[in-house]
Amino acid sequence: MASPQPLNGATPKPKPITPSEISAEFSHHDPTIARINNGSFGCCPSTIIAAQQNHQLYFLEQPDNFYFNILKPSILKTRQIIKTLINADHVEEISIVDNATTAAAIVLQHTTWSFFSTLFQPGDAAIMLHYAYGAVKKSVQAYITRAGGHVIEVHLPFPLKSNSEIIVEFRKALQMGKANGRKIRLAVIDHITSMPSVIIPVKELVQMCRDEGVGRIFIDAAHAIGNVNIDVKDIGADFYTSNLHKWFFCPPSAAFLYCKMSDELSDLHHPVVSHEYGNGLAMESAWIGTRDYSPQLVVPEAMEFVSRFEGGIEGIMRRNHKKVVEMADMLAEAWGTELGTPPDMCSSMAMVGMPACLGIKSDADALKLRTHLRVCFGVEVPIYYRAPVEGEIDPITGYARISHQVYNTVEDYYRFREAVNKLVKDGVNCTLLPLCEGYAQLLQMLLKSSLPVLCISYCSAVDV
Numbered sequence: 001m002a003s004p005q006p007l008n009g010a011t012p013k014p015k016p017i018t019p020s021e022i023s024a025e026f027s028h029h030d031p032t033i034a035r036i037n038n039g040s041f042g043c044c045p046s047t048i049i050a051a052q053q054n055h056q057l058y059f060l061e062q063p064d065n066f067y068f069n070i071l072k073p074s075i076l077k078t079r080q081i082i083k084t085l086i087n088a089d090h091v092e093e094i095s096i097v098d099n100a101t102t103a104a105a106i107v108l109q110h111t112t113w114s115f116f117s118t119l120f121q122p123g124d125a126a127i128m129l130h131y132a133y134g135a136v137k138k139s140v141q142a143y144i145t146r147a148g149g150h151v152i153e154v155h156l157p158f159p160l161k162s163n164s165e166i167i168v169e170f171r172k173a174l175q176m177g178k179a180n181g182r183k184i185r186l187a188v189i190d191h192i193t194s195m196p197s198v199i200i201p202v203k204e205l206v207q208m209c210r211d212e213g214v215g216r217i218f219i220d221a222a223h224a225i226g227n228v229n230i231d232v233k234d235i236g237a238d239f240y241t242s243n244l245h246k247w248f249f250c251p252p253s254a255a256f257l258y259c260k261m262s263d264e265l266s267d268l269h270h271p272v273v274s275h276e277y278g279n280g281l282a283m284e285s286a287w288i289g290t291r292d293y294s295p296q297l298v299v300p301e302a303m304e305f306v307s308r309f310e311g312g313i314e315g316i317m318r319r320n321h322k323k324v325v326e327m328a329d330m331l332a333e334a335w336g337t338e339l340g341t342p343p344d345m346c347s348s349m350a351m352v353g354m355p356a357c358l359g360i361k362s363d364a365d366a367l368k369l370r371t372h373l374r375v376c377f378g379v380e381v382p383i384y385y386r387a388p389v390e391g392e393i394d395p396i397t398g399y400a401r402i403s404h405q406v407y408n409t410v411e412d413y414y415r416f417r418e419a420v421n422k423l424v425k426d427g428v429n430c431t432l433l434p435l436c437e438g439y440a441q442l443l444q445m446l447l448k449s450s451l452p453v454l455c456i457s458y459c460s461a462v463d464v
Contacts, residue, residue: 017308025305026407034379034412038403039197039223039349042246051301052251055294071293075286078299082256085313086230086240095257095285096296097270100222101135103241103257104188105271106281107218108143111186113267115147120185120215122148125177127214128188130155131196136220140188149185152177156198158386159340159351163201170205174212184214189237191221192228195384196340197349197401199228206236222255223247226306226313227320227347232258245295247348247405248313249302254295257285309406316406320348324404327413328352331402334417335424340399349403351384353396355424360385360398365430369398372433377419398430 017025025045029035044052055074059066079094088094097103114120126144128137130153144151154173157165177184187209191202202219209217218239224230226247232240240258244250259268259281268281272288306313325343328350332338340351360366366383373379381400388395402413 015308016310021308022406029407032378033374034381034415036402036404036408036412036416037380037382038405038408039194039246039401040382041252042243043249043405043407044245044251045249045305048249048298048301048305049251051298052294055297056292059292059294067287071297072286074297075293078296079256079282081299081303085225086232086256086258087234088232088258090261092280092282093258093261095259095282097241097255097257097285099245099253099255100133100220100241100243101139102271103239103255104136104139104218104220105143106257106268107186107216107239108139109271110268111149111216112143112147114185115144115149120147120149121183123150123182125150125152125182125184126186126188127152127154127173127177127184129153129190129193129200131193131198132188132190133194133220133222136188144186150177150182152184158196158198159338159353160198160345161342163204163345166198166201167204167208171208174208174214178212184209184212185216187214187217189217189219191219191230191240191242192223192347192349194223195382195401196351196386196399197223197347198341198351199345199347202237203235210236223347223349225256227317227349229314229317232260238262244299244302248299249305250298251295254299257281317348320404320406321346323408324348324350324402327404327410328402331400331413331417331420335420337396348405349401351399351401354383354398354400354420356394356396357424357427357429358398358420359429359431361431365433366398368433369430373416373419377415377422379416379419381416 025047026043028046058070075096076091078096079091082094083091097106111126126140126149128140128151140151152173154170156169160166174184189202189205190200192199206217216239217237219235219237219241221230221240221242223246225242225244226249230242238260241255244254244256245252266280269277270281270284270288274284274288276283276287306316309316311318325346328339331352335353335355337353337355340353354360358369360369360383363385366385370381370383373381381402384399384401386397386399388397
């Protein structure tokens with residue numbers, strides 16, 4: 001018997017996804033790990049993995065048909081969806097690339113050519129945040145300095161109390177960059193910084209750059225889509241990129257690069273030169289040789305997945321933000337610490353201060369603690385080291401960057417809380433933890449065996 005149709009002819013709304021269905025979608029996650037680090041690699045539901053595998057099979061069954069008849073229309077569909085999601089004017093402004101680092105290479109390559117063509121002068125500057133993602137910082141240095149340009153970093157304080165602190169420091173850096181008649185040719189601004197994680201007031205900084213005559217503005221928004229609302233016309237930058245595999249449920253790796261329609265658009269090229277060279281960046285990016293394009297083709301299925309949640313992707317973002325702030329407050333209260341930023345500067349990630357008695361005194365200590373939490377307690381969370389300011393007494397120098405995505409449960413954060421409580425109770429100091437792959441591998445092997453485990457780092461039996 002056919003299902004009754006709505007009287008008005010409208011398509012019936014799908015039933016909201018249930019907690020058990022969410023668990024099933026992420027049943028491939030390691031159940032022994034409290035995975036509160038969605039920010040690094042994202043996540044991909046089973047239904048989207050199945051869609052990706054279908055695309056892979058289409059290619060393997062008949063590669064010529066896939067190349068000539070399926071690939072380009074499918075990527076165009078992805079571009080059209082992204083255009084709508086970010087409020088771009090033209091689909092020609094959207095290119096699909098591997099990741100935000102690739103997008104940065106495209107923009108920086110274009111900037112480098114301007115130095116080589118004498119459009120820019122030696123000593124002209126590029127400006128970026130000190131918080132910028134490590135790979136992008138190295139990319140800026142590699143491209144700009146080798147072309148004869150000067151790189152200026154905006155040093156921001158942390159913890160942060162308000163956007164005004166960011167705006168003040170950015171204005172200072174702009175004035176420094178313009179000293180001695182030098183021109184600032186490129187600004188690289190994060191929408192959401194990675195470590196420490198902070199929402200940056202990009203619209204205000206873009207306007208400041210325009211007022212100060214900065215030539216081009218590139219927003220590195222690797223964490224943005226699926227995490228905060230994006231309106232590229234309102235933001236007003238020349239270039240904007242975001243990964244689709246971090247917070248938008250696509251498999252790695254896939255990203256988009258928005259390039260504001262201008263005469264310069266025709267001069268942008270993908271770093272990998274292939275058969276589509278000269279046909280526009282979007283076409284060049286759509287084919288860079290034989291490789292797996294399937295992560296870039298499942299955006300329609302990602303849209304179907306988020307539509308199963310109340311409020312769609314906007315509802316997911318609201319709930320993730322609310323929950324991560326709630327969990328961050330819970331952890332900070334348990335440890336007697338504080339958040340690194342106010343809630344309105346958090347996205348679906350939050351920075352939580354860790355007990356000072358853990359003795360996090362370097363980046364190496366932070367990495368050792370992260371490894372120890374993973375291996376001995378089954379908690380995956382990045383740890384950020386903040387150098388103390390002169391005169392501080394018992395400063396918080398370690399912050400955990402916790403994420404919240406739809407698969408997380410409160411038990412994940414309780415496990416993290418209890419792990420840190422145990423470390424504090426046992427008097428663990430991070431400087432005494434070993435830092436070596438062999439240590440992690442040995443403990444992993446022992447933990448998988450039936451043997452009792454003695455944590456060699458602080459001579460205390462570990463509950464597993």
